[in-house]
Each structure stands twice: as structure tokens, then as C-alpha cells.
Amino acid sequence: MSRAPWYLKEVRPTTTFTWTPEMRVAVYTMRVKDELPIDEIRAHVERMIGRRPNRTRIHNLVRMMRKNMAKKCHRCGKPLPGSKKPVGSWLVCKTCRKEHSEYKKACREKHLNQGLCGICGEHPRVNGFRSCRRCLSETYRRRINEGLCGYCGKRPRAKGSIAMCGVCLELDRIKSQINKRKQHAQTTAENQHH
DSSP: OOOOOGGGSOOOOOOOOOOOHHHHHHHHIIIIISOOOHHHHHHHHHHHHSSOOOHHHHHHHHHHHHHHHTTBOTTTOOBOOOOOSOTTSOOOOHHHHHHHHHHHHHHHHHHHHTTBOTTTSSSBBOTTSSSBHHHHHHHHHHHHHTTBOTTTSSSBOOTTOSSOOHHHHHHHHHHHHHHHHHHHHHHHHHHHHO
């Protein structure tokens, strides 16, 4: 009986929920313009998305949307020039975007220095990679399902290859030849000592 390889198994669906700009505008309109109570808004949102958000989430959403509707950064409140993003998108100034990017980078480096995965920060990372086996396999499978090289994720898979593009196949071949030479040199050196 043949089994399907692990990288062709179904990709685990993400558990995080993302608010669309339209949903944010709808919640903002219900709270600010229609002046509905929070519990009624929560019931509306539950019908919309299938799950009931907590009160704090609704309050924070309305607070951030109030700044965004006034074309201000939703983190620091600085006025922003005209944006081409749709109404309800998070508008963030360059300073806040840079701070957030640096914070994420510092967290990732901290996890990597501790020997943990740079993506989830929970599991030990695989030697030679910056992520754990679980995150690596999910990224790999997602790339393969999209028709990209599972290793680099930049180029389409080569003909006749299950998981790699031509460039990565060649690099892998070169790497394996180098490793074979090292092993051969090591075994000959050990044999000469005996």
C-alpha cells in the first residue's frame, strides 16, 4: 500500500480571523452613527462572521476606526496624507510601521538565539533552517500546492520534480557532491590512521 508523501497532505487551515475593511466599517457605523449598544453589535457580528467577539475587541475596533476615518494613524494618531487604501483599512504612519517591523524582527532574532523557531517561537528550530519542523512543513506544503518550489518559494517547480525548481535542484546536487567528497576524505583519513 503506497502512502502519500507528507508534503502533499492538506495544509492545515489557519485559525486566526482577519477583519475585512468592510466589516470594520460596518462595526464603526453601528456603534458611532447608529449608536447601537455593544451587546447588539456583538450579536450582529456573530451573525456576520459566525463567532462572537468580546466587548474589548469591539471597543478597540471602534477606537482605531475613529482615527482611521479621520485619516490618522491608528497607533499614534498623527495625521496622514491621502491614502489609496479602501475605507476601513488600517492606516499606519511610517514611524509606527518601522517600529512594528523592528519589534517583530527583534522577537524573531530573540527566538532564534534561544534555538526556537523564528515563525512561531514555540518549537525548536531545525538545523540549517530558521523555523521548526511544523512551520517548515506547512510553508513547504503551501508552496508546493501553489505550484512553487518548496525550498525557495520563488520559482515554479521544475518538470519532473515533485518539490523543487531547477536552481534548487542544482544547488542540492552540488551540496550532496560536496558532502560525499567530505565523507570520502574523512573515511580515507581514518583508514590511514589505522
